[in-house]
Amino acid sequence: MTFARHDPIDDLDTLPLMPAWVTSARPETFEDVAFLSGAALNHLHVVLGHKEVPQALLRDRLALRAAEACMGFAGRPERAGALRDALHFLRPGDLPGPAGETYHRWRCAVERPATLKSLHRALPEFDPDTIAIWLDGHGAGQGGPVARAAAVLETIMTDVPRAEGAALILADAALAQALGWEHLVPLLALGLKRADLRKQGEALRLACHCAVTASASETVRLSLELTRTAARLKAVAPKLRAKGADDAVEIFLNRDAVAASALPLPGRSARRLCDRLVDLGAVRELTGRDTFRLYGV
Known part of the structure; x- marks a missing residue:
C-alpha cells in the first residue's frame, strides 16, 4: 500500500468551517x-x-x-x-x-x-x-x-x-x-x-x-x-522502512488508540515503529506510561 504525500494545510483549507452564526446564535x-x-x-x-x-x-x-x-x-x-x-x-x-x-x-x-x-x-x-x-x-x-x-x-x-x-x-x-x-x-x-x-x-x-x-x-x-493529523501520518509513511509498516499506518488511520502488540509486526519492531512515529510527530503516546502504552494520531 502506498500513501501519497499530503500538505496538512491544503487539506484543512478544503474543509468548510462551521458558520459562526450557528454556534453563537441565541434562539x-x-x-x-x-x-x-x-x-x-x-x-x-x-x-x-x-x-x-x-x-x-x-x-x-x-x-x-x-x-x-x-x-x-x-x-x-x-x-x-x-x-x-x-x-x-x-x-x-x-x-x-x-x-x-x-x-x-x-x-x-x-x-x-x-x-x-x-x-x-x-x-x-x-x-x-x-x-x-x-x-x-x-x-x-x-x-x-x-x-x-x-x-x-x-x-x-x-x-x-x-x-x-x-x-x-x-x-x-x-x-x-x-x-x-x-x-x-x-x-x-x-x-x-x-x-x-x-x-x-x-x-x-x-x-x-x-x-x-x-x-x-x-x-x-x-x-x-x-x-490534519492523518495527513501528517500519510506524509511520513514513505519514510518508514519496516516490513508491515504500511499496514500499521492503515491501522492508525482507523483507530482512536493502538497498542504496539496490535500491529502486524514482531513485538520489538512494533515498539520501534511506534517510537519512530512519535519522533516524526505523526502519532502521540496517549498514556504517559513507560509500559502498557497506547498510541494514536
Missing part, C-alpha cells in the same frame, strides 16, 4: 432551535462527505467520547484513558467490566454500517425484532431526523428506563438513517445531559435539537483536527 423559539440544528447537521453532512476526512478514525474517537458520556449518565464517571485501558489491555478470557463493555458497544455500533444486524451485534441483549420496533414504531419513523431520534430515545427510555447507552446508540442510529448516512455518528450522547434523558415530548425534542447543534459543531472541529 428564542422552538423553530429557531430546530433551524439551527438543521443548519449544523447540513454542514456536518458536507464535511463528512469530504474524501480527506478519516471517517473510521473520527467515528472511533467519537465512540470513545460517547462511552465516556454514558458512564457519566450511569453515575460511574470514567475518563478516556481508563476506557481505553479497559478495552485495549484485556487478556483472553477476561471480562471488560461496565466501562469496557460500554466502550465496546459504541465501537461496535460505529464500526460497520448501521444495519439491523450490526446494531444487534452492538446490543446483543435485545433481539433484532425489538430493535426494529424501536427504530420504526411508535412514531419513530415520522417527522424530521431529530424528531425521529428523540422519539426512539423516548420510547426506549420508557420501555427500559436504565438502558441509557442502548437508547442513545439507537437514537443516533435513527438520526443517521433519517439523514441517509451509512454509518452511525455519535452525536446525541455528546450533547445531552443526564436530566435530558428523562424528558418527554417537546421538551425532549428541544433538548435533542440543542444537543445536535453543539455536537455537530464539535464534530466538525474534530474532523478538521483529525484530517
Whole structure:
C-alpha cells in the first residue's frame, strides 16, 4: 500500500468551517432551535462527505467520547484513558467490566454500517425484532431526523428506563438513517445531559435539537483536527522502512488508540515503529506510561 504525500494545510483549507452564526446564535423559539440544528447537521453532512476526512478514525474517537458520556449518565464517571485501558489491555478470557463493555458497544455500533444486524451485534441483549420496533414504531419513523431520534430515545427510555447507552446508540442510529448516512455518528450522547434523558415530548425534542447543534459543531472541529493529523501520518509513511509498516499506518488511520502488540509486526519492531512515529510527530503516546502504552494520531 502506498500513501501519497499530503500538505496538512491544503487539506484543512478544503474543509468548510462551521458558520459562526450557528454556534453563537441565541434562539428564542422552538423553530429557531430546530433551524439551527438543521443548519449544523447540513454542514456536518458536507464535511463528512469530504474524501480527506478519516471517517473510521473520527467515528472511533467519537465512540470513545460517547462511552465516556454514558458512564457519566450511569453515575460511574470514567475518563478516556481508563476506557481505553479497559478495552485495549484485556487478556483472553477476561471480562471488560461496565466501562469496557460500554466502550465496546459504541465501537461496535460505529464500526460497520448501521444495519439491523450490526446494531444487534452492538446490543446483543435485545433481539433484532425489538430493535426494529424501536427504530420504526411508535412514531419513530415520522417527522424530521431529530424528531425521529428523540422519539426512539423516548420510547426506549420508557420501555427500559436504565438502558441509557442502548437508547442513545439507537437514537443516533435513527438520526443517521433519517439523514441517509451509512454509518452511525455519535452525536446525541455528546450533547445531552443526564436530566435530558428523562424528558418527554417537546421538551425532549428541544433538548435533542440543542444537543445536535453543539455536537455537530464539535464534530466538525474534530474532523478538521483529525484530517490534519492523518495527513501528517500519510506524509511520513514513505519514510518508514519496516516490513508491515504500511499496514500499521492503515491501522492508525482507523483507530482512536493502538497498542504496539496490535500491529502486524514482531513485538520489538512494533515498539520501534511506534517510537519512530512519535519522533516524526505523526502519532502521540496517549498514556504517559513507560509500559502498557497506547498510541494514536
